Amino acid sequence: MAFEPPERLVRALGETYGDELAGPWLGRLPELAADAAARRGLAVDRVQAPGGRSSLVALVHRPDGAPAALKVAPAFARPDLERAALAHWNGWGAAQLLDDDDGDDDALLVERLHPEVSLRSLPEAKALLEAAGTVRRLWVEPPGGHAFETVAERTERQSVPMRAPQDPELAPLVAAALTARDELAASTPELLLLHGNFRQSKVLSGERVPWLTVGPEPLVGERAYDLARLVRDRVEDLIAAPSGASAARRRVGKLADSLDVDPARLHGWTLFRAVESGLRARAAGRHQDAELLLEFATWL
Numbered sequence: 001m002a003f004e005p006p007e008r009l010v011r012a013l014g015e016t017y018g019d020e021l022a023g024p025w026l027g028r029l030p031e032l033a034a035d036a037a038a039r040r041g042l043a044v045d046r047v048q049a050p051g052g053r054s055s056l057v058a059l060v061h062r063p064d065g066a067p068a069a070l071k072v073a074p075a076f077a078r079p080d081l082e083r084a085a086l087a088h089w090n091g092w093g094a095a096q097l098l099d100d101d102d103g104d105d106d107a108l109l110v111e112r113l114h115p116e117v118s119l120r121s122l123p124e125a126k127a128l129l130e131a132a133g134t135v136r137r138l139w140v141e142p143p144g145g146h147a148f149e150t151v152a153e154r155t156e157r158q159s160v161p162m163r164a165p166q167d168p169e170l171a172p173l174v175a176a177a178l179t180a181r182d183e184l185a186a187s188t189p190e191l192l193l194l195h196g197n198f199r200q201s202k203v204l205s206g207e208r209v210p211w212l213t214v215g216p217e218p219l220v221g222e223r224a225y226d227l228a229r230l231v232r233d234r235v236e237d238l239i240a241a242p243s244g245a246s247a248a249r250r251r252v253g254k255l256a257d258s259l260d261v262d263p264a265r266l267h268g269w270t271l272f273r274a275v276e277s278g279l280r281a282r283a284a285g286r287h288q289d290a291e292l293l294l295e296f297a298t299w300l
Contacts, residue, residue: 003033003047003072005056012053015284017076025074029056033072036107040099042070048115052215055079059112067112068098072105079106081148085193085218086110093137094195094213095206113212117205124234127200128251131230132258134203134211135195142193142220151194151221152185158276161283170279173297177275180268184224189262194219194226200233224261228269231255235296245299252300271300 005026013022033056037044042060048069051057055073062068073079086097086108096111119127142148159181166174195202196217206212231251238244252270256263278293 003030003044003056003058005029006047006049006051008050008053009056013074013077015280016054017074021076022074025076029072032105033058033070033107036072036105037070039105040070040107040109042068042109044070054215054217057115059115060109062098062109069095069110069112071108071110073108075106079108081218082216083108084143084146084148085216088143088193089138089140091208091212092140093134094216095204096208110214111206111208111212113204113206113214115204119200119203119211120234124237127233128230128255129258130211131198131200131203131233132255134213135198135226135230136259138195138198138213138216139192139223139226142191146193146220148193148218148220150188150191151219151225152188154196154219155181155185155225155272155276162276162279166279170294173294174275174279177272177297181272184265184268184272188222189265190222191220192223194221194223196226197229198226199229222265223259224256224265225269225273227255227259227261227266228273231266231270232274232293232296235292239292239295248296248299267300271297274300 010026013026037058037060041063045059045061048057048059054077055071058070060068060070071079083097086094095113097108098111099109119130122130159178162174162178195213196219197215198213202215203211203213238248241247252267253263255261256266274293274297278290278297281293282290
């Protein structure tokens with residue numbers, strides 16, 4: 001079958017890495033995916049759409065007939081780090097890595113979950129409860145000799161474009177986010193393995209256990225950083241609600257309490273991550289997303 005990259009993958013790779021880097025890889029993707037499937041003797045059912053933002057995901061069957069998912073990502077998206085994290089978790093809270101073929105290609109064969117059923121399909125209160133129970137399983141000591149970047153390193157890289165001159169209306173908000181980041185990064189209370197991009201849509205229904213995480217962008221650091229993206233889940237609903245601002249602030253407190261995280265640190269990382277994401281969306285021309293994220297950030 002043809003392994004055509006979904007539109008979301010094309011758009012996201014171009015936005016994150018630039019068309020000069022992403023374009024050539026996307027042109028080779030059908031061949032790379034076909035080779036990865038053939039090397040593993042896989043029967044391909046279909047390409048998942050809209051799929052992920054950093055890899056093509058194909059639903060497949062292994063030679064013994066067992067279902068699985070094949071992920072094909074460019075080397076510059078660091079699938080080697082995702083492989084290392086999944087191998088270390090070994091199915092605890094995350095999809096199980098099914099092969100250890102890390103020398104021939106950048107593809108990963110993982111446990112097949114139900115991509116159409118994520119925590120976003122649940123009522124908000126139940127979704128947040130299940131999310132908290134899932135993410136806490138991922139927070140373990142990282143493996144020795146790991147190559148994961150730290151929260152301080154990742155956020156310093158992300159903050160570089162934020163330190164450029166900003167729209168005067170946004171400058172105070174950006175300055176507050178950068179100040180929060182600098183203060184938080186100056187002291188790290190713990191160095192645990194983190195998912196890196198944890199949110200409700202990254203937790204899918206499974207057969208082995210009810211809910212498992214997919215799509216990590218792993219790094220090491222404090223739990224508050226990992227929770228920060230979850231705080232703004234369903235941001236469009238928060239913005240639309242008359243009590244959205246107070247609900248957002250209550251969510252910070254509830255998540256911090258339920259997972260024994262310092263609420264002040266969770267607040268700071270939530271502010272930084274919302275502003276950073278909002279500015280990135282703005283630069284990419286996703287003006288509606290940018291408006292939602294930056295308004296959410298002002299509520300904090």
